[in-house]
Amino acid sequence: xxxxxxxxxxxxxxxxxxxxxxxxxxxxxxxxxxxxxxxxxxxxxxxxxxxxxxxxxxxxxxxxxxxxxxxxxxxxxxxxxxxxxxxxxxxxxxxxxxxxxxxxxxxxxxxxxxxxxxxxxxxxxxxxxxxxxxxxxxxxxxxxxxxxxxxxxxxxxxxxxxxxxxxxxxxxxxxxxxxxxxxxxxxxxxxxxxxxxxxxxxxxxxxxxxxxxxxxxxxxxxxxxxxxxxxxxxxxxxxxxxxxxxxxxxxxxxxxxxxxxxxxxxxxxxxxxxxxxxxxxxxxxxxxxxxxxxxxxxxxxxxxxxxxxxxxxxxxxxxxxxxxxxxxxxxxxxxxxxxxxxxxxxxxxxxxxxxxxxxxxxxxxxxxxxxxxxxxxxxxxxxxxxxxxxxxxxxxxxxxxxxxxxxxxxxxxxxxxxxxxxxxxxxxxxxxxxxxxxxxxxxxxxxxxxxxxxxxxxxxxxxxxxxxxxxxxxxxxxxxxxxxxxxxxxxxxxxxxxxxxxxxxxxxxxxxxxxxxxxxxxxxxxxxxxxxxxxxxxxxxxxxxxxxxxxxxxxxxxxxxxxxxxxxxxxxxxxxxxxxxxxxxxxxxxxxxxxxxxxxxxxxxxxxxxxxxxxxxxxxxxxxxxxxxxxxxxxxxxxxxxxxxxxxxxxxxxxxxxxx
Numbered sequence: 257x258x259x260x261x262x263x264x265x266x267x268x269x270x271x272x273x274x275x276x277x278x279x280x281x282x283x284x285x286x287x288x289x290x291x292x293x294x295x296x297x298x299x300x301x302x303x304x305x306x307x308x309x310x311x312x313x314x315x316x317x318x319x320x321x322x323x324x325x326x327x328x329x330x331x332x333x334x335x336x337x338x339x340x341x342x343x344x345x346x347x348x349x350x351x352x353x354x355x356x357x358x359x360x361x362x363x364x365x366x367x368x369x370x371x372x373x374x375x376x377x378x379x380x381x382x383x384x385x386x387x388x389x390x391x392x393x394x395x396x397x398x399x400x401x402x403x404x405x406x407x408x409x410x411x412x413x414x415x416x417x418x419x420x421x422x423x424x425x426x427x428x429x430x431x432x433x434x435x436x437x438x439x440x441x442x443x444x445x446x447x448x449x450x451x452x453x454x455x456x457x458x459x460x461x462x463x464x465x466x467x468x469x470x471x472x473x474x475x476x477x478x479x480x481x482x483x484x485x486x487x488x489x490x491x492x493x494x495x496x497x498x499x500x501x502x503x504x505x506x507x508x509x510x511x512x513x514x515x516x517x518x519x520x521x522x523x524x525x526x527x528x529x530x531x532x533x534x535x536x537x538x539x540x541x542x543x544x545x546x547x548x549x550x551x552x553x554x555x556x557x558x559x560x561x562x563x564x565x566x567x568x569x570x571x572x573x574x575x576x577x578x579x580x581x582x583x584x585x586x587x588x589x590x591x592x593x594x595x596x597x598x599x600x601x602x603x604x605x606x607x608x609x610x611x612x613x614x615x616x617x618x619x620x621x622x623x624x625x626x627x628x629x630x631x632x633x634x635x636x637x638x639x640x641x642x643x644x645x646x647x648x649x650x651x652x653x654x655x656x657x658x659x660x661x662x663x664x665x666x667x668x669x670x671x672x673x674x675x676x677x678x679x680x681x682x683x684x685x686x687x688x689x690x691x692x693x694x695x696x697x698x699x700x701x702x703x704x705x706x707x708x709x710x711x712x713x714x715x716x717x718x719x720x721x722x723x724x725x726x727x728x729x730x731x732x733x734x735x736x737x738x739x740x741x742x743x744x745x746x747x748x749x750x751x752x753x754x755x756x757x758x759x760x761x762x763x764x765x766x767x768x769x770x771x772x773x774x775x776x777x778x779x780x781x782x783x784x785x786x787x788x789x790x791x792x793x794x795x796x797x798x799x800x801x802x803x804x805x806x807x808x809x810x811x812x813x814x815x816x817x818x819x820x821x822x823x824x825x826x827x828x829x830x831x832x833x834x835x836x837x838x839x840x841x842x843x844x845x846x847x848x849x850x851x852x853x854x855x856x857x858x859x860x861x862x863x864x865x866x867x868x869x870x871x872x873x874x875x876x877x878x879x880x881x882x883x884x885x886x887x888x889x890x891x892x893x894x895x896x897x898x899x900x901x902x903x904x905x906x907x908x909x910x911x912x913x914x915x916x
Contacts, residue, residue, distance in 0.1 A: 259677060260349040263647065273344050279337025283330040284391075290323040291393035297401050299817040345652035350679040351697070354634060354644045371704025373712060373760070377910035379886055380703065380714065381613050383414075384767040384870055385894065385902035386622040389629040389665075398899050399813035406897050407629035411636025414619065417612030417893050419640050604794070605887035606805050608831050610824040612893055613904045616640075618701070620718035621667040622769045625692065630667065641669035648679055649693035658685070660693040666718050666768075668699055675713065676700040676749040680741045682734050687724050694720050696738050696768075698745040703762060711759045717742060719768040728781045731772060735785050742766070746876060760878040762909045766791055766871040769900070773865040774802050775844035791871035794885045794905060807831060807890055808841040808864015809901040815840045816896060827892040831901075837863050870905040882910040 264270045293316055296304070304312050371378050387410050388395055392403045400406070619641065624630045630646050637644060649663030664679070681695040696719040704712035719738055722730040751758050772779040774796055783799040795806035811821075821827040821840050830836035841864030874883055884907070891902040 259353040259674060260351060261353050261355075263348050263352055264344075265347065265349070269344060269347055272340065273348075276337045276340035276344065279333045280341060283327060283334035286323055286327040286330060288391050288393045290320070290327065292396055292401070293319065293323075295393060295396040297396060297399050297817070298814060300401070302817075342652045345650065348651065350650060351645050351648040351677060353674065353677065354638070354646065355673075356638050356642045371712060373704060373706045373911055375911070377881075377908055378704075378762075379906050379908045380617050380763060381615055381904060381906045382618045382620070382716070382765050382767060382870060383418075383612055383616050383891075383902060383904040384620045384622075384718070384868060385891075386720075386769045386868060386898060386900035387624060387633075387894070388898045388900070389624045389626050389633070391626055399816055400897075400899060403626050403629050404632060407624075407626070407632040408636055410894060410897050411633045411639075413893050413897070414612055414616075415637060415640035417891075418614065418616035418619075420611065420614050422614035602803070602805070604885040606794075607887070607889050608807065608828050609889040609891050609904075610828045610893060612891055612902070613887075613889060613906060616904070617671050618716055618765075619667075619669040620697075620716070620767045621669075622718070622720045623665040624667045625662045625665045627663075633667070637669045641671055643670045643672070643674050644668065645674065645677055645697065645699065648697050649695065650681055651693070658690045660691065662692045664693045664695045664697070665720060666695075666697045668697060668716070668718055670699075670701055670716075672701045672703050672714075674699055675702050676745075678741075678745050678748075680737070682722070682737065684730055684733055685722060686727060686730055689722050689724060694722070696741055698741065700745075700749050706760065710757060712762050713759050714762050715746065715764040717745075717766045717768075719766070719770070721769070721771045723771045726778065728772075728779065731770070732781050732785060735782065735787050738766075739787055739790070757878075760881070761876060762878065762881065763883055763907055764873045764876060765905075765907070766873075767869060767903075769867060770869050771867050773808070773844050773867050775800060776865065777844075787871075790875055791873045793869060793871050794888045795866060802863070802866060806863060806866055807837060807901075808843065808866050809868040809890065809903060810842040810865045811899045811901065812840055812842055813899050816899060822896045824892045824895045827895040831890070831892065834863070841865070868900055868903050870903050872905070872907060880912060882912070884908050884910065 262270065264273060300312075304310075387406075388398055388400055389403055389407050389410075390398075392401060395401060395403050619637070621633075624633060624646065627647065634644050634646050645668040647663060648666040648668075649660070651660050651663065653659050660681075664681070666679075668674075676699070678698045679695055680698075681693045685692070685694055696717060699716045699718075701714050701716065702711055703714050706712065717738075719734075721734050724730075746764075770782070772782040774783050774793075780800065788796070788799075795802055797803050815821060818840075819826070820836075821830050827840075830840060844865050870888070872883065872885070877883060886906040886908040888906075889904040891904055894902060
């Protein structure tokens with residue numbers, strides 16, 4: 257299949273389209289500004305409350321007639337442009353495939369090595385987020401503003417979180433299975449070629465090279481010494497630092513040891529400098545960089561997340577003393593309590609994380625509707641992801657029943673090459689949703705090859721369903737279509753036969769904003785859909801019931817700019833408590849309770865409305881391989897930038913072979 261690298265088949269149509277859009281854009285921009293000036297966000301209301309001179313009201317009185325006059329003057333040009341633009345959409349391609357030509361521009365893609373299916377297996381990390389990049393006037397109805405600045409900052413935060421080192425800390429303890437909730441700020445990555453060891457009971461077993469610096473191998477003696485241990489990384493895990501904390505003197509670390517750790521922290525290199533100035537970004541409150549803001553662009557620290565893993569070892573260790581001396585004595589480490597892992601029966605790690613996972617391989621975004629914002633976002637993501645599919649969807653009346661003013665809002669970014677892509681538009685959208693070409697994007701990526709030259713591939717699908725509450729029938733029909741399209745895409749892109757497989761399928765993942773949760777009584781039909789018999793939801797215990805650790809992904813828009821949740825660290829701390837979730841998440845609705853009344857949320861099921869999903873299946877994969885969830889994360893790094901919580905899932909593809 258040919259991947260489309262431009263929206264039109266020839267340059268003439270592209271120039272004609274640009275000309276027609278140039279005639280439309282002034283009218284579009286003026287209308288957006290005019291409507292936006294009358295839809296203030298809660299942050300703007302708070303600012304205006306402190307203005308005794310009513311300066312903003314005076315500005316609206318002056319600018320409104322100007323905007324109206326210019327809008328009327330631009331209407332004839334916009335009409336001419338629309339008459340040219342609309343028929344051109346029949347020749348428009350359904351997506352644009354962008355591949356980074358200068359790999360030095362990307363921090364993450366340069367260290368990828370082809371997986372040869374040797375060793376015990378390989379892990380792949382998937383992320384999904386609804387980023388609400390609507391035209392500014394429409395975004396304000398969700399209490400979000402400044403779409404262009406948000407697009408740039410969202411891209412910067414995502415690549416910053418994904419390109420940091422993957423730090424795994426194992427604490428030997430036979431009795432305590434707690435997960436440290438500290439932000440290990442001192443364990444920042446050294447510069448290229450810096451192989452300083454972490455002393456005083458913390459032993460480095462693999463490299464800690466910064467992503468993007470294609471350095472050589474590490475200290476060979478240390479690697480050989482720990483080879484075969486439980487902390488040995490799987491094949492293909494780049495940029496991983498594994499640190500083991502061993503107890504001495506009944507688990508107590510000496511003052512000399514922790515002082516050495518503290519000195520090592522001070523010796524760490526500076527954070528990555530910002531690539532762009534912050535003048536534009538500083539216009540919105542959620543982009544202010546504060547001390548300790550782990551979500552800011554320039555922070556290269558690890559988060560308070562489950563990159564800290566616990567390994568049970570021999571001997572007696574006082575876990576609390578180890579944590580206290582490690583965390584409280586290092587001057588730049590944050591003071592925090594130890595977080596208990598309450599659900600020990602779960603087979604994988606789960607967490608609320610202040611960062612996107614390190615070594616993020618695939619990213620699926622929804623609601624990237626604004627085309628200028630999509631370009632800014634793509635530019636930022638290309639610093640980490642080499643392959644991006646964006647501007648997905650159709651316009652005008654092409655291929656859909658109703659007129660489409662905006663695209664699907666889907667965007668896909670990958671560190672691995674895309675082999676095939678296909679898009680389908682849902683024809684049954686209703687209300688406001690019918691104005692967007694909501695649909696599903698299907699992709700096939702190559703993640704490696706076997707010694708027998710068989711391609712190792714994976715399938716990823718991204719979708720966004722009908723959003724209007726009560727449209728249960730519409731969403732169920734869209735889920736039916738989604739399953740049919742998934743099956744058709746697998747068949748049309750497969751070049752293998754059972755007897756002579758040319759490709760080995762490693763994974764099949766479906767993600768996106770499905771606009772229903774697993775606890776609301778109004779969503780029972782969607783909860784019982786056959787899709788969940790073919791695809792597994794790691795957060796789901798069954799129809800109508802989520803696992804205890806799963807939380808909602810839809811935030812209450814009214815509280816987005818509260819100081820308690822306006823930074824990633826603050827939002828993470830709030831969501832870790834039940835009371836915090838009740839105050840800032842939208843909860844499942846029921847026939848007897850109103851989710852808008854916070855006082856009644858205690859009687860509702862679940863931990864919030866989880867409408868953003870990460871699903872995977874074991875059907876249709878290579879029979880001799882096994883796919884398991886390694887970890888699942890709810891991410892707060894986009895705090896203040898969107899009203900959804902991103903989610904991430906790491907899958908381990910086990911080949912069943914021993915390391916050579």
